[in-house]
Amino acid sequence: MKNTKKTANKLPVPGKVRKGFRFYCAAVLSVALVFGCSVTAFAANDPIAVVNNLSDFIFGLIRAVGLILLGWGIVQVGLSFQSHDPSQRSNGFLTLAGGIVITFAKEILNLITG
Structure with a gap:
């Protein structure tokens, strides 16, 4: 050979x-x-506007991470129903809940602070 x-x-x-x-x-x-x-x-005339723009940018990044976690949680829950794995199902629901909380973090903070 x-x-x-x-x-x-x-x-x-x-x-x-x-x-x-x-x-x-x-x-x-x-x-x-x-x-x-x-x-x-370019500097803005109003320093509060700069802080608000930075806050919006950071919360936009946080929302993107939350949406990624939300999608991954949906995938985990779907795979757990397919494989009948209860531990993966609980991890999927926890990831799903964490993704929802992270996605709506700005709205939750606005509700808390008034």
Whole structure:
């Protein structure tokens, strides 16, 4: 029986080409870093508006995480009904409940604080 093991026939890369590629990668990354960090920030006249915008952004991120957990909880509950696994079912319902609470965290906090 023949040896059917595949071997990768890589071409040798000369040292100058490798050094040039490293220089090119470093240049591209540094240019991307310079352009990425040089974004102009426009300040608002009202500092309360800035805080409210930041709060809306953070609660938007929290809502996105809550929706992901909510979806994962639905998947877990569905799989637990398919496999008849009670421990997975309880974990699924806990994940589902946590996703609902996290998704509606801003509304819950508004109800608590009035």
